[in-house]
Amino acid sequence: MTDNDAGRAIVLDVIGLEREHVESGLAPNIADLVADGARADLQSPFPAVTLPVQSTLATGQSPANHGDVANGEYDRENDTAALWERDSESRDRLWESASEAGLTTGVFCFQHLIGTTADVALTPSPIEDEENNILEMNCWTNPDGFYDELEAEYGHFPLHTYWGPGANEESTAWILDAAREAIDRYDPDLLWIYIPYLDYAGLAHGASSDELREAIGVADELVGDFLDFLRADERWGETAVNVVSEYGFHDVDTPVFPNRALREAGLLSVQDDGEGGEELDLPNSRAFALVDHQVTHVYADEDVVDEAREALTGLDGVERVLGEEGKKEYGVAHPNAGDLVCVAERSGWFQYYWWFDDANAPYYARDMDIHAKPGFDPVELFFGDEGLVSLDASKVGGSHGRADVDGFYGLGGPAAPDSVPDDVDARTVAPTLTDLLDIEVETAFERDAL
CATH class of the missing domain: 3.40.720.10 (Alkaline Phosphatase, subunit A)
Structure with missing residues (x-):
């Protein structure tokens, strides 16, 4: 050189x-x-x-x-x-x-x-x-x-x-x-x-x-x-x-909530977090989404992969839901990857929330707690009204992935x-x-x- x-x-x-x-x-x-x-x-x-x-x-x-x-x-x-x-x-x-x-x-x-x-x-x-x-x-x-x-x-x-x-x-x-x-x-x-x-x-x-x-x-x-x-x-x-x-x-304006979609489909379970909020119940969930900016890895029991795909396909802000062939195409065909991988549209990004009312958010949602949250949370960049960080996903202006x-x-x-x-x-x-x-x-x- x-x-x-x-x-x-x-x-x-x-x-x-x-x-x-x-x-x-x-x-x-x-x-x-x-x-x-x-x-x-x-x-x-x-x-x-x-x-x-x-x-x-x-x-x-x-x-x-x-x-x-x-x-x-x-x-x-x-x-x-x-x-x-x-x-x-x-x-x-x-x-x-x-x-x-x-x-x-x-x-x-x-x-x-x-x-x-x-x-x-x-x-x-x-x-x-x-x-x-x-x-x-x-x-x-x-x-x-x-x-x-x-x-x-x-x-x-x-x-x-x-x-x-x-x-x-x-x-x-x-x-x-x-x-x-x-x-x-x-x-x-x-x-x-x-x-x-x-x-x-x-x-x-x-x-x-x-x-x-x-x-x-x-x-x-x-x-x-x-x-x-x-x-x-x-x-x-x-x-x-x-x-x-x-x-x-990318500039983004569309937060996507795959865990809410999985919950509505009866595939994701929650439990009391001990402080009045809803905590993700992984052992009893048949599918859940580990979100990561504009990419989400969805882990599902073998018999509900198709149900999970159906629940996620067509969500506003989702461009593709990758299966086995799609993961090979995108270069993530590895055992660590999800059974499905969701790719956001250019203006979309994925947030981990599974609750429908902020009153039911788990205790750590309003804290800067990067290890407790099962997904990357860019809303931690904004101060909240009721806690350290906001729960308003619409504040996020940029993403990548x-x-x-x-x-x-x-x-x-x-x-x-x-x-x-x-x-x-x-x-x-x-x-x-x-x-x-x-x-x-x-x-x-x-x-x-x-």
């Missing part, structure tokens, strides 16, 4: 960034880093949601192979559903395989980092009580004492600005400060950094909103400050900076090539990094390097 191999690769994962944002002048610092010929549209895998895309970027494999087909997971054996809690031991992600190849590696704020073998790593891990109430902010880090040193210098990681109705640029600034400290202290050869700020405006307000355009400028300024730090570092001459984004946004809005891919820095193809498959990012760094790993990439 270049006359000289890069001695260091920095990956900036700027969520929600699109090529048009860079080329229209909204992100001048990123545009200055990445020359015209080194910019591309990034083709995300389906579903274009956080964990499936992150695993594809970091492994070079598709969801059908790495198995991360959603942000959530349904455990068929134990009849439980949860978000963000899948075991990470089976993954061979680039920062781990590069470490085995002899490089010093780092990664910040990707999903499922606890226990990673990266030399320097950080992910939020607050200390909670038995009811998931946060007792103290904390982060899991490698090495063990790294977070204590960061907290002494920058204060606790601002979790309240990382997600929820108070989400803002403060958490992104903290992550980039921590990344600077990692470079100063541990000098990683590969450093992968999650930059979340655009996600909030994209989800809350949508792709064409003024709020998103303003957020692009804020994120670009933060990235620009970090790039200035890199340029002053003695290793800048051997550095290749990879700018990626995981997905782009259909994989038909490209993200961004670009290469810049002294050790980066000056051109890339016009379109880049997300599966080529990991092999391209190994090529840049001139290392061999055992990972079975599905695509060659650029």
Whole structure:
């Protein structure tokens, strides 16, 4: 790719960034880093949601192979559903395989980092009580004492600005400060950094909103400050900076409630949550929907799959209901996938609610409780009238997941090539990094390097 191999690769994962944002002048610092010929549209895998895309970027494999087909997971054996809690031991992600190849590696704020073998790593891990109430902010880090040193210098990681109705640029600034400290202290050869700020405006307000355009400028300024730090570092001459984004946004105005449809069809059961609300009763439900932005995995008993399909087909905002052949077509034919997979129309998105009256919402519905809810809840970005977060799904202005809005891919820095193809498959990012760094790993990439 270049006359000289890069001695260091920095990956900036700027969520929600699109090529048009860079080329229209909204992100001048990123545009200055990445020359015209080194910019591309990034083709995300389906579903274009956080964990499936992150695993594809970091492994070079598709969801059908790495198995991360959603942000959530349904455990068929134990009849439980949860978000963000899948075991990470089976993954061979680039920062781990590069470490085995002899490089010093780092990664910040990707999903499922606890226990990673990266030399320097950080992910939020607050200390909670038995009811998931946060007792103290904390982060899991490698090495063990790294977070204590960061907290002494920058204060606790601002979790309240990382997600929820108070989400803002403060958490992104903290992550980039921590990344600077990692470079100063541990000098990683590969450093992968999650930059979340655009996600909030994209989800809350949508792709064409003024709020998103303003957020692009804020994120670009933060990235620009970090790039200035890199340029002053003695290793800048051997550095290749990879700018990626995981997905782009749609404007949406149609929330879809598949669990309500399944309940009306007599397939989903509820029970008293102990506080006067209706809790999902998974053991006695014959079908339920694990929602995830514009994609929903529907898990159903074998004898009611057709009934579930009938209940979901034709709902306003639903474009397709995929069966076995459809899952193969969309690249999610994996045991972790639902028996059916619903794809929203461009203006639609899926919400997990199964109750018909907000008075019957479960106790956690109005809280920011990402693990208790059996589905991703973007309404957590809005303050509620009766609790911390709203129950008004009509507030949500943006969504993603259909994989038909490209993200961004670009290469810049002294050790980066000056051109890339016009379109880049997300599966080529990991092999391209190994090529840049001139290392061999055992990972079975599905695509060659650029």
